[in-house]
Amino acid sequence: MHNSDIPLPKDIQRPAETVLVNITPQETRVAVMEENRLCEIHIERNSGYGLVGNIYLGVVRRVLPGMQSAFIDIGLERAAFLHIVDILEQRQKPEQTLRIEHMLHEGQSIVVQVIKDPINTKGARLSTQISLAGRFLVHLPQDQHIGISQRIEDENERNYLRERLQKLLPADANHGYIIRTSAENATDAELQSDINYLTKRWQHIQQLSKISPPETLLYQDLPLSLRVLRDMYSDNIDHIIVDSSATYESMREFAMNYSQGALDKLQLFHDDRPLFEEHNIETRINQSLQPRVNLDFGGYIIIEPTEAMTTIDVNTGGFVGARNFEETIFKTNLDACHVIARELRLRNLGGIIIIDFIDMATTEHQEEILTELAQALAYDRTRVTLNGFTSLGLVELTRKRTRENLSQILCESCPTCQGRGRLKTAQTVCYEIQREIVREAHQKNAQEFRILASPSVIDLFLDEEANSLQMLSQFIGKPIALTVEATYNQEQYDIVLV
Template sequence: MHNSDISLPKDIQRPAEAVLVNITPKETRVAVMEESSLCEIHIERNCGHGLVGNIYKGIVRRVLPGMQSAFIDIGLERAAFLHIVDVLEQRQKPEQPLRIEHMLHEGQNIVVQVIKDPINTKGARLSTQISLAGRFLVHLPQDQHIGISQRIEDEEERNQLRERLENLLPDGAGHGYIIRTSAENATDAELQSDINYLTKRWQNIQQLAKTSAPETLLYQDLPLSLRVLRDMYSDNIDKIIVDSRVNYDLMCEFATNYSQGALDKLQLFQNDSPLFEAYNIEARITQALQPRVNLNFGGYIIIEPTEAMTTIDVNTGGFVGARNFEETIFKTNLEACHVIARELRLRNLGGIIIIDFIDMADEAHQQEILTELAQALAYDRTRVTLNGFTSLGLVELTRKRTRENLAQILCEPCPTCQGRGRLKTAQTICYEIQREIIRESRRVNAQEIRILAAPSVIDLFLDEEAQSLQCLSKFIGQPITLAVETTYNQEQYDIVLQ
């Protein structure tokens, strides 16, 4: 049995934040600190620039009526994917089920926007509903309605914002907007500046779409250093520290035009030690790639992302400091709530997340854990849905997945174990080799058989497995010699028939 979704608190007092922007020629990294704890890391590399928000002139390659989707070439390595639910006409008339084969045909040119980056083997996901993000508004040039961010809950405030925006728009503008949360304290002049900026952007895109060849990039979102000012800046940010003079100047210029409040918070980092070293960010990133996270009082959590979901296991470890065992369990689970919420943001883990808290007999403790977890998750900028305890006593939640997680950006599967996280033991390889020798000796009549393998495998053949190798040699009636290959990993070997 599932509990109904647990709503996250909306009116939380966010702690003061510091944003650190580290820029090198090929990479930009942004760290968000809350009270000296690293809670978010954003990485953008020139070679792997995030595609979400990009607008392309695409060409339809295949229409799949059975899946109600189409593959569109936009100039990437893999064709991108467009589903009927992301087609503008279907979004505008959700009550009328439309058919994708009636709207698209192979070879058709189409303007599309990326709504999900390619992840692993999946191509980028597309939409034909275009949206352009500004500082306070999101422009919907093909729509006419004015929407307001769900996070602005006060009905009177929502009505005032809608009225203010309608007064600023020219009569018969025929364009839609979504008012972002950051618009709560925006002046009319700031909103007008946003409207002008977004209108100009859309005109440029339309002009380019008419004259460009298919598979052309028509619009690219701002670089990460400027998106910090557009998307992440808020009043509770104390300082934005940048370690590049050129980018500091660019950010000051952008802030002057679009984000006046951020101008006073911008600081140029002038220090002998690197910015991320000075704030201990490098060590924290390394820790965020490990499955184990230690808690303060001896407990720990294990975080294991898989293709289908992420599992998180909470353990007491050596923590026995409280008055009784039930209290120990409760305190460990309570501390784990905040660590888990922070690690989800830091590692950017998305999709289904299952948390196995230490079993609690007291239902009141269970309820307190859910309340604490909801409180901790409320700081997340990404949409999170908390479903509560399942019948198996596991906590289930989902977190919107829009880009690759930290490990996918920074790591690749181990070539030795092919990403299994395990190596076959030297003994397992010894037995594999012996089975293969029997197979080969029946197939080919050789004078001698030579085994080339890693040092650990050869050592085993010379020691514990010496007798079995001798028996094998007698059984096949051929001498077997050994040779160490220092460049081989433990699972690599060759059998040479001479």
């Protein structure tokens, strides 16, 4: 049993990737494939543009001293949320306990940045610490320190990068930067163009904030097609295939100024068949909306996301191919590690994730499974923390939740079952209707009761429950008529008093 986090391997050899960019007037979809396997899908709809990174001139609507937070209007449907820990002054003085009511008052204008999209009923989460992402650097205009990505672990490399950046900055520079992982291979000229680009961006934002009315969007992050080049592009990408000539041109222009290595990889897709169809992406997206995922050797996993956490159950299914049962279990669990890691990325599942591997008899097998899982999770661009096996034999991990998962983007709750995933049986509904008629008969004087219900419920009343309906009619001393409502679902009914 592990109580501490298990480190994920850092220097992994990533497999070659192909990135497919599909453009329609309504949405942009980006698929990332590793060795012909779909690993990530990013969707940006014009109607629901992601807000993370956007900078607004907001207005303080309510300050809540008890929660040390405030509601800020930034022009969205729901007020956004600002907590004391995300206020710049508190971040700069973590050892002091500052009070939000001493820093903000209702009606105050304030420049804020979205750090978490609104999800379900929660409003967007804000910060007053502004950061602007570039290709190699993140600009921190209100800070003065130079930070370095945690993924660059070598101390000499960290010092070397810090010194290089300091030489490029003017002597009187009073802005901070975070050096991104991609900066390890960047030239001085590339770093300098990043600094120039980010400095101009911040100057523009400051000017706008002085002349704009409250609830104005001051800065919006790049569209998804260009974020592919800024955030996802790396040397192990072989091809970036785009199916829109206008987007292809804008990506080429961005690459020329910003990531020249990507220029040779960009390709315009010419084919009568749709790009995602050609690579079987549509089928794979539909599969990723199902709870069951089949493993290579006959086993399968069930993935069930809930509000509190995501649970993943591993099963052997029909797999009995190995020499003995213990070996079968181990092989199935091993196979599941890579599929689970890939599905977490593909479905973009965040928060607490609990994996119920098939019970293993030996701790050696458990250790090997954890090593394999850590290896598979290391490919994830999103931060993952692996905790190991609990005393109940479950594996706990957390994955940073940054945006809505795939199911939340593409699906909605079933109107018939309200997202429960189950319906009351026709028999249950029949008995409910009969109880209600008894209640109504005591309270109201009607000549006749008419039941309007779905075909399956009326069929049951005419067949198996015909006797009980007749007894009910005699008990209340009133006739009961039946009417089929074809548009009603199985749980819907009305009782009409005539």
